[in-house]
Amino acid sequence: MAGRDAVKESPMNADCPCRTVFEHLTSRWSLLVLVALGDGRLRFHALRDRVEGVSEKMLSQSLRTLVRDGMVSRHVEPTIPPRVSYELTPLGKEVSMPMRAISDWIGNRMTDIRAAQERFDAGRM
Amino acid sequence: MAGRDAVKESPMNADCPCRTVFEHLTSRWSLLVLVALGDGRLRFHALRDRVEGVSEKMLSQSLRTLVRDGMVSRHVEPTIPPRVSYELTPLGKEVSMPMRAISDWIGNRMTDIRAAQERFDAGRM
DNA sequence: CGGTATCCCATGCGATACTG
DNA sequence: CAGTATCGCATGGGATACCG
Numbered sequence: 001m002a003g004r005d006a007v008k009e010s011p012m013n014a015d016c017p018c019r020t021v022f023e024h025l026t027s028r029w030s031l032l033v034l035v036a037l038g039d040g041r042l043r044f045h046a047l048r049d050r051v052e053g054v055s056e057k058m059l060s061q062s063l064r065t066l067v068r069d070g071m072v073s074r075h076v077e078p079t080i081p082p083r084v085s086y087e088l089t090p091l092g093k094e095v096s097m098p099m100r101a102i103s104d105w106i107g108n109r110m111t112d113i114r115a116a117q118e119r120f121d122a123g124r125m
Numbered sequence: 126m127a128g129r130d131a132v133k134e135s136p137m138n139a140d141c142p143c144r145t146v147f148e149h150l151t152s153r154w155s156l157l158v159l160v161a162l163g164d165g166r167l168r169f170h171a172l173r174d175r176v177e178g179v180s181e182k183m184l185s186q187s188l189r190t191l192v193r194d195g196m197v198s199r200h201v202e203p204t205i206p207p208r209v210s211y212e213l214t215p216l217g218k219e220v221s222m223p224m225r226a227i228s229d230w231i232g233n234r235m236t237d238i239r240a241a242q243e244r245f246d247a248g249r250m
Numbered sequence: 251c252g253g254t255a256t257c258c259c260a261t262g263c264g265a266t267a268c269t270g
Numbered sequence: 271c272a273g274t275a276t277c278g279c280a281t282g283g284g285a286t287a288c289c290g
Contacts, residue, residue, distance in 0.1 A: 009232040012157065014177035018231050021238055025227070026151050028262080032137065044272055052139035055264055060273060070241025081271040082270085091237055095230055098223035102150070105220055106143050107134040112216055113146055116195025153282080169252055180284055185253060206251040207290085 024069055025095060029054050029062045034071065034088070035103050038096045041075070041087040071095065149194055150220060154179050154187045159196065159213070159221045160228050166200070166212040196220065 011022035024030060029051060036042065036050040048059050063086060066072040071092035077083040088096055106113070136147035149155060154176060161167065161175040173184050188211060191197040196217035202208040213221055231238070 009235055011228050011231055012161065012175060012177060017239070018235055019178075021231050021235070022157075022228065023153070025231070026153075026156055028148070028151075031151055032147075036137065050137060052137060053144075056273070057265090057275095058263065061263095068242055068245040069238055070245075076272095079271095080270095082273090084272060091234065091241070094234070095227060098226040098230070101223040101226075102220060103136050103147065105223070106136055106146050106150070109216065109219070110134055110143055110146070113194055114142070116216070117193055120193040120195075181253070182255095182285090183283060186283090201252095204251095205290095207253090209252060 021069060024065050025071070027062070027065075029058050030066060031099050032103075033059070033062050033066065034092060034096045035100050037072065037086060037088045037092070038100050041085045043083060043085045047086060066092070146194060149190050150196070152187070152190075154183050155191060156224050157228075158184070158187050158191065159217060160225050162197065162211060162213045162217070163221045163225050166210045168208060168210045172211060191217070 009016055009018050011018045013019065025034070032051045032054070033047065036047060042050070044056075044059070047063075048054060048056060051059065054062075063072060063074070067074050067086075070089055073087050073089050075085045075087065134141055134143050136143045138144060150159070157176045157179070158172065161172060167175070169181075169184070172188075173179060173181060176184065179187075188197060188199070192199050192211075195214055198212050198214050200210045200212065
């Protein structure tokens with residue numbers, strides 16, 4: 001039943017809401033943030049230090065999107081100065097696993113990748 | 126031994142070559158291309174049709190980077206007109222798996238993500 | 251068919267300064 | 271400490287046209 005719309009929800013489809021979420025999750029810093037949070041709850045500056053090179057602006061922006069998408073929860077202790085920490089939600093924990101797999105995989109395969117690049121560049125010039 | 130440089134190779138490090146590769150693999154279209162190629166060898170236009178919304182320019186550019194990094198192999202049949210197809214290398218097959226996991230996961234979890242977004246937007250306005 | 255070259259604009263993102 | 275606001279530019283990337 002249901003006739004058409006047998007097309008599965010997939011980021012492959014340009015106008016599927018999935019595509020938007022996909023772009024959030026794979027945007028420049030989000031993936032690294034999710035991997036970093038895989039080790040547990042972190043405060044803003046600690047997170048910024050782990051994800052080397054991220055500006056506070058982009059970190060803040062990425063976090064807001066991730067919170068909105070339900071991947072990360074935000075905890076504020078109303079002290080002075082305030083302490084704010086971020087943590088993966090159950091949903092976030094699920095995605096962070098394949099993401100960490102990618103991150104680790106690159107680290108482990110860098111030798112092969114380097115070799116491929118050199119082979120390519122040699123043939124090219 | 127080896128003193129410092131106990132720091133593992135990781136995309137978390139801003140100046141690690143890993144970071145560059147990480148950015149290649151997670152750039153806007155590359156991840157979708159790798160997932161699309163997970164189903165097997167595809168020709169240029171077939172690939173473009175699967176990855177909805179990608180321009181030929183960006184597809185071509187992404188593919189060149191992926192070939193250089195050793196993730197994809199390029200096959201040319203010197204007929205007229207030429208037939209060019211792309212295929213995952215063993216290396217590419219390895220990364221494409223966690224990538225497909227992410228892609229599929231988003232499709233499966235869209236309901237929960239939608240709900241989170243609505244909760245967030247409700248509290249916000 | 252499978253690209254590359256050129257043009258050009260949107261926006262991602264960094265730098266800096268300021269706030270509760 | 272944990273951000274937001276503003277500015278400004280680099281560059282990602284789309285549109286179009288052309289080539290082997």
